[in-house]
Amino acid sequence: MNTVSSSRPLTESGSPASSTLLFALPALALSSKSGLGAVQLVILLIFIRHFTPVLRGYLRHWGELSGVTLAFLLYFLVSLVRMVVDHQPLHTLDGPSRLLFGLSCIGVMYYLRPRIRYFWLGLCITTLLAAAVAAYQVLSGQMERAIGFTHHAITFGDLALASGLMSACGLAAFRDPRLVRLNWLPGLALVAGLLASVLSGSRGGWLALPLVLIPLLTYGKRMYGNKLPLLCALMLGLLALAFAIPATGVADRVWLALMEVRRYLDTGDATTSVGIRLELWRASVMMFMEHPLLGVGRDGFDNALHALAASGRLQQSPALEYSSSHNDLLHHLATGGILDASLLLMMYVAPLRYFRAELRRQDQGQHPLALAGVVLVAAFIGFGLTDVMFWLMMPKVFYVMMVCSLIGMCLAVRHSAPTPRRILITRTDNIGDVVLTLPLAGYLKQLYPQAEIVFLCRRYAAAVVAQCRHVDRVLTLEELGPDLARGLKQTGCDTVLFAFPRRELAWAARRAGIARRIGSTRRIYHWLSCNRLVNLTSPLGVRLHEAQLSFKLLLPLGIDYVPEREQIWTLYGLDIPRHPDADAVLAGPGFKVILHPKSNGNGREWPLAHYTELARLLGKVDGVRVLVTGSPAEGELLAQQAPELLALPNVENLCGRLDLAAFTALVGGCDGLVASGTGPLHLAAALGRPVVGLFPPLKPIDPVRWAALGQRAHNLVNEPSCGHCADPAQCSCMLAITPQQVLAVIQGWRAEQLAPAA
The missing domain is CATH 3.40.50.2000 (Glycogen Phosphorylase B;)
Incomplete structure (x- = not known):
């Protein structure tokens, strides 16, 4: 009987700690600028700590990453040169440096290879919480427009809507047996993102919906059949319902915007919300026409705006109190000319090209992530029609971290775990425990018939393990001698599975330089001695047999499989000896x-x-x-x-x-x-x-x-x-x-x- 799982092999997965970081990324992104900065700092520290292997990942995939890397790198370098030439203060590099540091997310996610389901869970749950907070802020009468945990209603509404739209792309993750009971979560998160956007009153964010619907319907139908298009139809239906219900204020804000456009065009009224934006756009075009190559300077918008008013080319209006164009492309044209506008387009086009290339590849699990990337870029382009997404710190950091994390995860799921050559299973406790770990050896032998399976046990149990035809070599704890690290190094094993935790063995395996050391999160010393950690707690309260638990150690090898209890006996492989x-x-x-x-x-x-x-x-x-x-x-x-x-x-x-x-x-x-x-x-x-x-x-x-x-x-x-x-x-x-x-x-x-x- 062949008990090897027929499911598609998973990517090699990292520790629960890396998955927790992935879960926290969207959660902190919507909480505050400091929360997002904290995640970026942690990722940057991981990048520095594991610089050599992370750099190898960049070099291995440089052909794919060059466009995105150069886009953000060039933006930083140009900012550095302009700071020196224009004698700007050092803090002007804060934003560009965050964009540069965001590139570390690619290498770190590729190196850590976290469990992608935690990203989708974090994204969905965060969007639901954002909607709940927005509803409380508005319905309780505390605020007219929800701002969530941020300090800016437009930013909050845009990021919540982007999170909801990306959540809908993760339907595939909820086919996982561990998440199948939550398969309603992406759809609810999509609705929650729309609700948070409506409650924030950020009308400009709704302009992103037509742009986002193009990839959602084009790729979503191919990936999920009618399920994703139906979710999009539900979203549009709810938006229409909100428009039809006067109490929501959606219709009033739409009609007000149209009326303000007409008043500006007819009378030049620049005192309304829309009129101010149109006046700023006109001013930005004037600045660009006068300084087409380099603009008026990144800190020169305010001075240039007042100069235009002083010359009589702009009317005296509330628009003079603003420091940006309220349009991404126009602001970059005005302040940085064609050079900065080209860099902005690169930061949009390069990720878009990467994600579209991933969608054209054969799906190895990266298609939902790539679709989320396309949706994110399209959404930010739409948001940028009425706001400057790369001017405020929070949206620009959200963008670069999400884009680069999605790229890193795409590379990670395409990564094939290296085939082990010699696998060491350690089980140094009682005979019954040793016997119940032998099916793990049997399964590994089926998966890797060319690999050598070494079983480490105590001397008294060696006679039993020796009868297992799946074990190529029996190694006893006593044979290792007092210098455990030296003894383990001599085995030549490249992978060790700590089926039974033992502190001295874990540290010895690290000193021996065993490449892949897999242990349980239940032992604190494993967090320092092992480079792959597994959470042995079963999901949703499901209890596993002792013989099944050891199979969870295979997850870092890209194997997400636990045999049924009825199959275990087929994997023992014990021959009956004579004595x-x-x-x-x-x-x-x-x-x-x-x-x-x-x-x-x-x-x-x-x-x-x-x-x-x-x-x-x-x-x-x-x-x-x-x-x-x-x-x-x-x-x-x-x-x-x-x-x-x-x-x-x-x-x-x-x-x-x-x-x-x-x-x-x-x-x-x-x-x-x-x-x-x-x-x-x-x-x-x-x-x-x-x-x-x-x-x-x-x-x-x-x-x-x-x-x-x-x-x-x-x-x-x-x-x-x-x-x-x-x-x-x-x-x-x-x-x-x-x-x-x-x-x-x-x-x-x-x-x-x-x-x-x-």
């Missing part, structure tokens, strides 16, 4: 049932009185031999606590008589085994033997987490619980599992064995 000591026991006639009463303190044990009664009942069944097993110490305990069990004539006491190799052979040759949730139970199930597992209904030691997984495994648990499971002294759940229940299962095994003979 003379075991052969001597198995040579005798009869149906051989192993009872393993003790668990070395792991989990809850079935009462010894029940084991004794079960052995007594089995003594009444013809041809059944009862083999009691355990360590030497457990044998001594049984002699003290259950002498009646060991004294029964049909019971053979094997405690302490077999080493692990012989015990494994015995288990592999027996006809059944009964135990609580302990190593021998999982070993027998992995070897394909009939087993009965005895469990309490208590998290985390219940069958959901620790059931025996095998083709012939049977697990018994008392449900509902006794209500006192938290206190072992009072819990009666194990007592409630009767010997007669176990006997019935064993008799079924016996009948199956006798059936062929009959």
